[in-house]
Amino acid sequence: MRRQSRFCSAIPGGVAMGMLGTDQFDAELDFDIGRKYNVLGLGTACPTIFDEDTDMVAVARNIARFFSHESCGQCTPCREGSQWVYKLLCRIEQGDARTKDLDLTQEIATTMGAMPGTTICGLADGTNWAVRTILNKFRGEFESRVRPTFVPVTASVGASAKG
Numbered sequence: 001m002r003r004q005s006r007f008c009s010a011i012p013g014g015v016a017m018g019m020l021g022t023d024q025f026d027a028e029l030d031f032d033i034g035r036k037y038n039v040l041g042l043g044t045a046c047p048t049i050f051d052e053d054t055d056m057v058a059v060a061r062n063i064a065r066f067f068s069h070e071s072c073g074q075c076t077p078c079r080e081g082s083q084w085v086y087k088l089l090c091r092i093e094q095g096d097a098r099t100k101d102l103d104l105t106q107e108i109a110t111t112m113g114a115m116p117g118t119t120i121c122g123l124a125d126g127t128n129w130a131v132r133t134i135l136n137k138f139r140g141e142f143e144s145r146v147r148p149t150f151v152p153v154t155a156s157v158g159a160s161a162k163g
Contacts, residue, residue, distance in 0.1 A: 016126030
């Protein structure tokens with residue numbers, strides 16, 4: 001690691017495989033990694049390591065940009081979903097998002113490509129796993145960038161509540 005920085009995260013092999021969290025530094029790079037550490041698998045077995053100074057929101061945004069750019073546009077989940085996730089992550093990174101945008105990003109990333117047979121290739125699944133694992137394992141970094149969405153609630157006490 002550069003300048004004796006601490007480990008933050010790693011992609012075990014290929015960005016579509018998902019992200020290892022800070023507490024998974026000692027993960028064995030073997031074919032059981034998916035079951036053990038909630039990633040898709042070992043992939044290319046060429047890890048990418050991130051240190052504590054890495055902005056994980058920017059990492060997620062850049063990954064979504066890559067998948068959005070690589071989409072051939074034939075399948076709706078990939079064509080629409082990757083572009084939508086990318087736009088939402090840009091908004092989150094810039095500090096212009098609300099909590100509902102973060103929740104929507106999570107929902108799209110969780111459902112995109114999740115139904116077998118709805119896409120021609122695995123690009124939607126790759127977007128899904130990459131973004132979803134980063135959101136799940138570094139949720140606090142995303143939450144610190146969004147403004148809370150408040151729902152006004154009125155309450156009354158007693159039968160008439162007019163005092």
